[in-house]
Amino acid sequence: MAILIDRNSKILIQGITGREASMVTKHTLDYGSPVIAGVTPGKGGTDVHGVPVYDTVKEAMNNHEINTAVVYVPPAFVYDAVVEALDNNIKFVFIATENVPQKDVIKFLYLAKQKGARVVGPNSVGIISPGERVKVGAIGGDNVERCFISGHVGVISRSGGMTAETSWMVKRAGYGISTSVSIGGDPLIGSPPVDLLKLFEADPDTHAVVTFSEPGTTFEEDMADFVKAGGFTKPLISFVAGQFTENLPEGTVFGHAGAIISGGAGKPSQKVKRLKEAGMLVADEFDDIITLLQKALS
């Protein structure tokens, strides 16, 4: 078991013929993931690494069973691609693209909610469930096992790079991954951490979760409230980066567009305080994740 993606995922890649999408398709197939079809308008009838390409999602759906859409189109076309997937009743949409206009994101997230579909991203490097040998996005590149081995720890991080590094820390601690999720670096994303904690709570194969957090948003405060309310009962370990940004003037973005302290909200120190109050295990140094995880799972 895992969350979001598993052996039953049937993946459609929108924008599959692009340079990056084509490379990611190859890595995804090499890993063993079920990539069923691709869509690029005007390229129907061709194939990418053996994956058939269609002009429309509808056409792909007529020929295959599909339940997961992976969006790799340029920012100006993301809105249409997501809505096309939603209107064809695909219930899980993953978006890799960065710099998608906020207005478009708000609109397709609103539609997804109405249709009962789940969205991860935009600006996510990927999701991986190693026990199922399924991944979407560039996550893990061509050397997946370096960071992601099968196990029972879930990982949540906005940063794609830190999704890999945190999963590698889990491996160093002697454990493996059930599912690692890069939720995306933008201020508006489809699935904030609490949504994923709900899934990890319900997944019997996940025994603990590690999160990598950054300044900005209320993600950590929401996690603290969720844990306090009894929504998540497994060991939960967090590290909050970016303490130095508190000593700089407010309203400045460091790193991801979502990483901004404003109006006194989003400070790492406040997040750490709230997480600790909720009884979560907070790593003072990133390397402490190893010992905290070992203690929690022994």
Next chain:
Amino acid sequence: MARLLENLSKELVKESGVSVPRFAVAKNKEEAEQLFTEFDGEVVLKALVPVGKRGKAGAVKFAATAQEAGEQVSELLGMTVRNYPVEEVLVEEKIDIARELYLSITIDKVVKQPVIIACTEGGIDIEEINQKYPEKVLAYHVDPIRGLESYQAKEIWSGLGVKGKELQMLTGVTSRLYKVFDKFDAYLLEINPLVITESGNVMAAAVVMAVDDSALYRHPSLSGRVQMGTERAWRPLTELEKQMVAVNESEPYRGTARYTEMDGGDIGFMCGGGGGSLLLFDALVNAGGSPANYSEFGGNPSAEKVYGLTKGILSKPGVRGLFVAQNITNNTQVDLVALGVTRALREMNIDPQKFPVVVREAGVNETEAREIFAKAGVEYYGDEITMTQAARRMVEKMKKTYADY
């Protein structure tokens, strides 16, 4: 996010059919005096800088004579408001205010919908309004697909007890302002105060607007007229920062390279990953180091881009060490990082045997990276150490090299 200066935001609001005070821009004393004569009445003078709360910073003044207008503008032009030097002043007719209201449209990141915040008090900060008059504030979430229907705009003000002709006028103004917000992909459109004049008209007396820079491709009319990247610095860009922006923009589709100068510091911070850089900066500080800058590269930049960024980082006066690190990469080719960094060191005649350099680069094409760094005599680590350990090693090396560290 990209902020608009008030003359531009007022222009957009005015084009939508919402009244604003007569305004013009003065670049010097003479222009201000001239404008005063044209406006034929008292004027308000505001520093044109891309920051809020100008009133509190003393950057809003009033003048009753042409001479006074000239003097006040001269004074404003010599000021620096929240690190921004004042180069232009907005000259406006002073309007007769009967009542001040508040209206803003922004994006609620939790609910993930546009939200209109209206209040029948205005002219003070929204934080203060919320404290003083919580019962007079109304927040209204808008369906992003349908937009704001006219009756909904009416419900907002009716809900706040507004009646009669004022209700009708405010309904129209609110609908138009929402259209401006929607049309220009705004993040924020704040009218404070929204004024009912003595003669009974509604006027947007002060306008703050910021748009989504990711959507600027849809708005060629705003091209070159918005303050780009205002959220990535707390002051105007330094010369070095401007150079680094040019380096980044030279190859817009090959990775990103961002640079922010810090006050002081002596370790050149050449780090990558949106989250990784945050962690590494903290780790250096916690180990007792002092980074001279913040940086962030990723998305598989070319060797050329890495070279340009490294050279910039090393050129800041006072830098006497270089820390090159990242999380284990998913798609960034670390051999290109190695090529770029070693080329910059070579060209600047920096001997890594004498000048402390520590590298932690693991990920795609690591074997090649290791060779390139080894050949250049640079202390290199892959994934045999953690990011935190690499930061500690960097500070240790600074201490070994410099007796005063």
